[in-house]
Amino acid sequence: MDFQIQYITPDIKLSTYDDKLFKTETVFEYHMLVWFISGETKIIQADKTYLFKAGDIFLIPRNHLATIINYPKDGLPHKAVVMHLTTEKLKHFYAAVELKHKTTGYDAKIYSFQSHPLLKSCLASLIPYFEVEGTFPEHIASLKITEAISILREIDPDVDFILADFEEPGKVDLIGFMEKNYMFNMPLERFGYLTGRSLSTFNRDFRKVFQTTPQRWLTQKRLELAYYHLKEKHKRPSDVFMEVGFEDLSHFSYAFKKQYGLVPSALN
The missing domain is CATH 1.10.10.60 (Homeodomain-like)
Structure with missing residues (x-):
């Protein structure tokens, strides 16, 4: 299996996979903002299945079970930029935001943004940093993540229901x-x-x-x-x-x- 991950910070990575398929079942610790450069991904949740293709941008919420199957497509590897929106960074962001509604108890979903130009521009601007040697400055990484969160909220204000919910799973039926x-x-x-x-x-x-x-x-x-x-x-x-x-x-x-x-x- 040819599977490579490049990190410019622990929260921003470029994954490349060039084989028949890669499957995992997981619960993500952090929200994940993903931009597909090439390839195809099927995400299977309990009540819905999503299919994402090259150019698509989507947000996977934390603490929700999913089966993820990644495929190369059209002779190109499965390649994606992934940004982790950690609880620490989100708490810091929302400390300066006045929310007008309750954020807990909301049924999380995968948010699809197709190939939104603002998000694409934000994530595509990271590509040159994967191509140079040296450490990616932490303050620039923080600015990029803040930019991405701000764009998400501009596109869909309801994303606050996911990003500003910091509750951990409680005892359920x-x-x-x-x-x-x-x-x-x-x-x-x-x-x-x-x-x-x-x-x-x-x-x-x-x-x-x-x-x-x-x-x-x-x-x-x-x-x-x-x-x-x-x-x-x-x-x-x-x-x-x-x-x-x-x-x-x-x-x-x-x-x-x-x-x-x-x-x-x-x-x-």
């Missing part, structure tokens, strides 16, 4: 959360964190409400979802296994046959 997010192949520690629980409390509460272990329940639910996609949506096994939370096709095929007595391709 376990059944509702897991039924919505079981297809994300995350460590149990992350499931616990996002439901406001330690790992031990998560395991204890899970057994109490589901009457089984988390791993058994997750495998069962993912296989049921895969069966639906194969049987009703007529998808290919190679397209399904990643979307439902399996790491590789062979493990998925083995588990599917063990559960249903036939290989996934038999349903196509």
Whole structure:
């Protein structure tokens, strides 16, 4: 796998990926502003799937589960400029801003800005800094991040609901959360964190409400979802296994046959 990341600061990077695809399931610690130079990305959340192409600019909120699949496209690598909007920098920015509405308790979403000229100009201006040697001055990095936040707020004032919300995940209904997010192949520690629980409390509460272990329940639910996609949506096994939370096709095929007595391709 040819995967390269260049940093000009810990919060600003240029990622380049040149292979068939790169997939990860993650919860981002910070909001991420992304500008695609080339390639394609599919982002799968519990209730929506997004497809972004070269030129697109979008904002991924922190603390939300997502499956991200990156592809090279048209003979070009998957290449993107990424800016992390950290809690520290956002708190500093919003300390000087008077908000007119409550920001907590808002349902986060991925914000898409297509190829907005102001954002594109801001992010494209970073490219020369990746091409020169030496340390990128911290005060210039801070100015660039402040510029990006200011542009985001000018384009869509509702972005304050995301950027100015500094609350950490609280204890939530376990059944509702897991039924919505079981297809994300995350460590149990992350499931616990996002439901406001330690790992031990998560395991204890899970057994109490589901009457089984988390791993058994997750495998069962993912296989049921895969069966639906194969049987009703007529998808290919190679397209399904990643979307439902399996790491590789062979493990998925083995588990599917063990559960249903036939290989996934038999349903196509």
